[in-house]
Amino acid sequence: MRLPTLKPLGISAPFRTVPLFRTLGPGSVSSLLKIALDVAYVLLMLITGILLLAFVAAIFVPLTGPLEGQTYVEGTGDAAREVPITRTLILFGLGATSAYFGGFLLILRNLRQIFRTLTQGDPFRPENVRRLRQIGLTLTVVTVGVAVAQGLIPSIPDPGFSEMLTPIFSVLVVFVLAEVFKEGARLRHEAELTI
Amino acid sequence: MAIRVQLDRILLERRMSLTELADRVGVTLANLSILKTGKARAVRFTTLDALCRELDCQPGDLLVWEPGPQDPGVEG
Numbered sequence: 690m691r692l693p694t695l696k697p698l699g700i701s702a703p704f705r706t707v708p709l710f711r712t713l714g715p716g717s718v719s720s721l722l723k724i725a726l727d728v729a730y731v732l733l734m735l736i737t738g739i740l741l742l743a744f745v746a747a748i749f750v751p752l753t754g755p756l757e758g759q760t761y762v763e764g765t766g767d768a769a770r771e772v773p774i775t776r777t778l779i780l781f782g783l784g785a786t787s788a789y790f791g792g793f794l795l796i797l798r799n800l801r802q803i804f805r806t807l808t809q810g811d812p813f814r815p816e817n818v819r820r821l822r823q824i825g826l827t828l829t830v831v832t833v834g835v836a837v838a839q840g841l842i843p844s845i846p847d848p849g850f851s852e853m854l855t856p857i858f859s860v861l862v863v864f865v866l867a868e869v870f871k872e873g874a875r876l877r878h879e880a881e882l883t884i
Numbered sequence: 885m886a887i888r889v890q891l892d893r894i895l896l897e898r899r900m901s902l903t904e905l906a907d908r909v910g911v912t913l914a915n916l917s918i919l920k921t922g923k924a925r926a927v928r929f930t931t932l933d934a935l936c937r938e939l940d941c942q943p944g945d946l947l948v949w950e951p952g953p954q955d956p957g958v959e960g
Contacts, residue, residue, distance in 0.1 A: 882925040884915045 719807070726801050733794045740787040747779050785838050792831040796824050813873035821867035825860055832856040886952040891920045894939050894946065909934040 799820040806812045836853065895905065902920065906913045911931060918924050932943055939946075 879925055882918065882923065884911060884919045884924045884927050884931050 723804060723808075726797065726804060730794075730797045730801060733790055733797060737787060737790045737794050740783060740790060744780065744783040744787055747776065747783055751776075785834070788834065789831060792827050792834075795827050799824050811877070813870060813877040815871075815874050818867050818871045818874060821863060821870055825863040825867060828856065828860045828863060832860065886950050888948045888950055889919055889922060889924070890946060890948055891916075894941060898939060900939075905935075905938060908938045 803812065803817050803820055806814055806817060832853070891902075895902065902916055903913055906916045909916070909931070911919075911934070919927065932946070935946060936943060
């Protein structure tokens with residue numbers, strides 16, 4: 690008995706004919722993840738771009754307008770004192786924030802590339818091991834950078850050990866994942882050479 | 885590697901081309917070429933079975949061991 694096909698009704702299944710995107714079915718977790726990655730990437734690009742523009746502007750444009758002559762309170766309790774907002778301070782703030790968001794931009798760029806290999810059906814590649822290691826390194830640099838910046842500015846309390854625990858763990862997780870991917874790439878290579 | 889695949893010799897004896905064997909065994913020409921040139925790391929029993937059936941030979945006719953340096957990839 691022949692089963693009725695969908696063709697006469699004019700209904701086709703466009704997603705089933707594209708085997709390349711099999712991990713990206715409509716409404717799947719992967720497709721939601723892809724949307725989240727894309728949105729976050731565009732947002733971070735905008736934020737980093739605006740911050741960099743502001744940084745360049747702060748180098749050339751003299752400090753005038755509402756910020757001129759303003760002060761902020763540094764320290765707490767008896768040690769509190771008023772410090773004028775200088776150009777150096779603004780440059781440091783903008784530069785540090787740009788670097789912070791730039792680090793996340795780099796991580797997101799690598800994540801998107803890893804995700805693209807996943808949609809192509811072959812995520813266990815040596816490039817992905819390199820990308821994961823780069824993510825781990827970037828996380829380390831950002832974590833250390835934030836800790837150093839917090840140490841430099843007296844008005845922000847130094848991060849305690851418990852606050853550093855989460856970043857340290859995430860760095861470890863990423864590096865372990867990179868090693869897992871390295872083993873995966875080796876197995877994949879071996880399977881390719883098994884006839 | 886110290887294991888050599890004597891596909892060349894047997895194909896010559898049977899007067900069969902690599903393409904024809906690939907068609908009969910159901911292995912792609914590229915994979916059969918990897919096997920012939922000795923780049924393969926492993927052979928599935930199903931592949932060996934099909935090769936022996938189509939070439940009418942024993943696994944021992946296909947595979948030969950020669951003393952040589954050990955493959956560095958064995959330990960991973």
